Amino acid sequence: MTPNEYVQFILQVKKEESSRKAVDEAAAYEVAQLISGNFTYLLYEALWMNHFEMDSITQHLESLHDSKNHFGLVYFIFILANAVDFETPAQFVEMSGQDDLIPFLSSAIIEDWLDYDTNHEETEYDG
Numbered sequence: 001m002t003p004n005e006y007v008q009f010i011l012q013v014k015k016e017e018s019s020r021k022a023v024d025e026a027a028a029y030e031v032a033q034l035i036s037g038n039f040t041y042l043l044y045e046a047l048w049m050n051h052f053e054m055d056s057i058t059q060h061l062e063s064l065h066d067s068k069n070h071f072g073l074v075y076f077i078f079i080l081a082n083a084v085d086f087e088t089p090a091q092f093v094e095m096s097g098q099d100d101l102i103p104f105l106s107s108a109i110i111e112d113w114l115d116y117d118t119n120h121e122e123t124e125y126d127g
Contacts, residue, residue, distance in 0.1 A: 070106035
């Protein structure tokens with residue numbers, strides 16, 4: 001999905017958002033964890049393999065999350081994925097356009113990202 005298609009989709013979801021009902025927070029977080037778990041680790045690896053500065057990316061993601069800039073965090077993830085031609089799941093795109101769900105997605109992503117960043121070890125081949 002191109003950035004233009006992503007923006008168009010987000011705008012379409014925003015138009016439809018007013019008809020949504022209350023959010024089941026436990027279910028929303030569980031879905032967000034499944035979505036994040038499906039691609040966060042793979043995106044991290046793709047960025048790392050393409051020699052991105054992972055410490056800087058991690059610090060920026062933490063800053064966005066700590067400031068409760070959930071939209072910024074999710075959109076930054078999309079930009080990073082686009083930078084390495086990494087396909088974001090359709091569910092990620094759909095959830096990222098919904099104001100009431102994006103905090104859950106943001107929290108799931110940062111949780112997975114920090115877990116992977118903490119446990120990621122360079123191998124002897126990693127240079």
